[in-house]
Amino acid sequence: MAESSWRRYLRFWRPNLEADVDDELRFHFDERTAALTATGLSIDEARRQAEREFGDVGAVRNGLREIDGRLHATRARANHWDQWRQDFTYSARSLRRVPGLSFTVILTLALGIGVNATLFSLLDRVFLRMPAGVSRPAELRRFYWIGTSVNNQAIAVPEFSIPVADGVADVLRGLAVTTVFRNDTRRLGDDREPSTVVTGVGPRYFSVLGVQPSFGRFFAPDEARYDVATPVAVVSQAFWSRRFGGSPADAIGQTIVLDKQRLTIIGVAPRHFTGTELDATDAWVPLGMTSAFATFGQAPAGRPAWYQSQTMYAFLLLARPVNASAAARLEAAATVGARRWFRNPRLQKNARVLTGPIIAARGPEGRQQEIAISVRLGGVALIVLFIACANVANLLLAHAMRRRREIAVRAAVGISRGGIVRLVLADSVLLALGAGIAAFLVASWSSVLLRRLLFPTIHWSTSAIDWRVVAFTLVATLVAGLGAGLLPALRSTRTDVSQVLKSGGREGSTQRSRARTFLVVAQAALSTVLLVGALLFVKSLRAVRALDLGYDAERLVFVSTQSHGERWGSGVTAGSGPLAELASRLAHVPGVEKVALTSMLPMYEIDLSKLFYANGDSLPPWTDGAPTVSGVSPEFFATTGLHLLRGRLLTPSDLRAGNVAVVNQTLARSSWPNDEPLGQCLRLGKSGPCATIVGIVEDARRVQLIERPVRQMYLALRDSGSYSPGGILVRVPPERAAAVEHEATRMVATLFPGVEANVRRMADVLAPQYRPWELGATLFTIFGLLALLVAAVGVFSTLSHEIGQRRHELGVRVALGATVADIIRLVLGEGLRVIVIGAAVGSLLALAAGRLIASLLYGVDPRDLSAFATVVAVLLVVAATAAVLPAWRASRTDPLEAIRAD
């Protein structure tokens, strides 16, 4: 075998190819000439005759060389592939002999690649993918405006009011074509149908996006007008086939029901077009048709219609500039147009309009916390993959060491360096392919889960797994396979043949595993980074949960009523209206501790009022915008758990006597920094009645868990107007909350037929605000634990392997009198020393990386010492656990057997 392959390789050299032909022909002529001389011809005659018989020697020789050249090229190609096939077959066979190693490697890589594919699936959709079906989407611009928010933070807001949007559209005429739209989650059909995404669109929506109907037509200019509500709709093909099946062409002329109104389908959108948002739009209707606006459309007397309202910022504004130079001028022009239409004088002077790409996540809008989390998770996923690769490289290195003797034998019989590299790489590529398949399975499950976790309300327009994710997984697999396999492969080529064969495959202690030690250090370091991150998120969640909102959110149930989309039962006498009646009945429900009436449900509704000193002066400016004033019944404070700091609370007699107020600490301090607030009075409006301050209570939140202190004032409930009863607060023990919720809903239905009950636990109202914190903590912890698991496997397998390699040495030690404890101490010590170095390096990295997540943390310093200490301790415990088994095995080394082996 060695002989023939030697020959084969030599023959492939081109000079030999030509010499071969010459040799063959020379042999022929020699033989023929000899044969002819034997018949009596002279040498010259014989040679001439042989040449005559042969024909044109030059031409034949060239012909033969050409044929052989072709033949050689074909064979070389076949040979190449054959080599790889052989290596892979061989590799598969040898890996089957080490199922433990193969399983560990595949599992580790599958986790590493799987989490990356999962994150890729999400980030690709959120950040990279242009909306499908839209023509030249890169040209489209999305508008934002910057004013001043409630809490004085400048943030870019994508929602415009119709008058401002129209003002912008006006000034942009000639530069760009604009349109407005808004997405709502509504039910199409009756209550049994799942909710769908309905896009209300303004004029020119489809033409701005450059979309043509597949069937039927889109809205005519008359149908898209704001001041009419034409009952027509365009549906997506996906929605049509999901709901009704059959050909989308049949949809034209059919009707669908939206909020009890029958809409005629006039068009079907092209196949892949599902709007411009992450949500997949199922149906498009004129803005005037979507239910919310139908309600606003029948505005009560005195209130403007939705399209005239200057306070209703609810519409997204898109534009397609006519050319690049127009695109550059959009922001400046739009700013001028928008300022004309803002009502607020400050906005008229300061507001700015910005534009961003059609992909919302890349725009100037303050990033959603969920998106910020997913970006960082992408980084974390990469780190997990690094750890996995380091671990796999380590395992393969150990595996390659075990195969040293085999490789040395192969080297001795003349296999090339490239051949050895190929052999070892085949192992890792094969393992990576197995891992890639497993990773794909992991990803197809977890990417759906991650979407649901991070963005539960989005009706995704594309499935989580598509060819892009498959391609990503494939590339990641190959890169990981090559990355993890290269180091072991290169090291195997440095095998010193004679030494290995002589020493019987034992490693020299000098070169023992410097590379492997480095890899374990790297794993420990990266795990430290991830675990510190995870712990910081957990601590931050704990800090957010521990926030004192002022209210006992866990114990509160909100009850309000509405009819035809309007608040119902309010604006009537505080003591005897339907809400008061409902409240007094609720007080008798078992488990209910307290019931209060209020004009405004805390952290659910908002009020911004103007307050003045008794002499008509404005209050000093404060960071919170305007103060919040609410009307409350005397039981409000006991029900919500707001504590009195000074003075007294409201009493039933205040309801009749009127003008007294309780204020929060911030309002008291900011308005009378030097005087006694009690006994002072505040006016609602410059010349309104003056309310005397009788008590000071602790601060409570206005809308957000985390916000600057706001000024709050509580008045005794009025019989009518803004401070009359609007909702009921019920205080219950947390375990009774669900039952009381149910009872309240039932009570409204029996007491006031036809009236809708809106019953919610305050904890549920606040849940969305806690969610990002919980998500951060959960996801980072999952990733951190994954990393820890992988690193633990790394420590375990490295130590196990090392013990195996050092049996001889350990045997000698035992023979020389080392005790079991000595050996265990030796092995554990070596294992832990590596981890300590890794943890130290990791801590430094984590310190540096801290600022990357600082914006996502609350109430915890990214350099939190206790977090670092905890992580290092956990790492050491895990490493020690992983090292115990190999150490114990080492201590049982039988000296005789170990020394005799080999």
Added chain:
Amino acid sequence: MTTDGLDLLQGTLDVLVLRALAGKPQHGYAVARFIRESSDGTFRIIDGALYTALHRMEERGWVESEWGLSEKGKRAKFYRLTAAGRRALRSEAATWERYVAAVGKVLRAEPA
């Protein structure tokens, strides 16, 4: 070898070469010698064409070559039939025999 021998019919050389290799592996000169001797010098063989045929057949996968030593101990290139070569020999020989038989029949037939 006489110069007034018959020219080989197109495509006939292949079957003769294959036949020459039907036994043990042979070098090119032995193939030429075999054809010459077994046809009693009937055919005028251009040896160059014979080598071209051998190399073509190797490209086609009908024969394999290997360097070895000749009877006299000289380095020579030996050709051996592959399985595909054997199949080719069988079918070519059969075709050739059918052809010869048909031509013979025609020649013996009495014109009507």
